[in-house]
Amino acid sequence: MEVKGRGTITMYSEDSNHGMSENNNNNIRKMRNLVPVPVSLEELKEYLREEFGKDEVDVDYINALMSNYKSNPEDWEKYIYYDPHRYTRHLVDDGNGKYNLMLLCWSEGQSSSIHSHSNSHCFLKVLEGQLVETLYDWPKVGEENECLQKQQVVSVEENQVAYINDAIGLHCMENPSNTDTACSLHLYCPPFDECYTFDERTSRRQVAKVTFYSIKGIRTPFACLSSEEARRLKQEAKN
Secondary structure, three states: OEEOOOOEEEOOOOOOOOOOOOOOHHHHHHHHOOOOOOOOHHHHHHHHHHHHOOOEEEHHHHHHHHHHOOOOHHHHHHHOOOEOOEOEEEEEEOHHHOOEEEEEEEOOOOEOOEEOOOOOEEEEEEEEOOEEEEEEOOOOOOOOOOOOOEEEEEEEOOOOEEEEOOOOOEEEEEOOOOOOOEEEEEEEEOOOOEEEEEOOOOOOEEEEEOEEOEEOOEEOOOOOEEHHHHHHHHHHHHO
């Protein structure tokens, strides 16, 4: 899969070549009037599968589609599993292998590491609470032992959608509240099982495995499962 032109995901290609694709807020606001309004998470899943079944998928269209869904806790309560020591990732839909849709649960004060996105398009919608995104530049050659450079810090409020890819930069997400939990819905296209994490003080990177705490509302039988393992178990269940 590769990006050809501004904001377009072209499906079925073997290679990844992602250029920068910034969301234009005016375009997204206009497009929100042209795309469906999912009345439930299940309906959102159906619309997403329909869109990703096409040869080309527009980034702004997916952003608008996710924005049009208004969070309803009854839709996603079965995916909620909190862990006091880390945020948790829960697979909602594997998108026929084209994308992963997942719900993340953030206990009070929890945050992610600074990380990349393995040449994936990444959409994030806050379902409950608030998240803070800190965006960083990629470390340049020769800066491996220097601090990462911050681009900006942005608050993502309930029902807002954010977008990032590796051409935009690195980021970390945090639940800034010391009293309230937060939940967020994420779509990654294509799915990935590992990414880079970074030390803010030294810019040093390491490979981190991406795993699931639960799959479609069912706690994983082991500590966590990767995307590949989740797909394998799903196929075995069908057989």
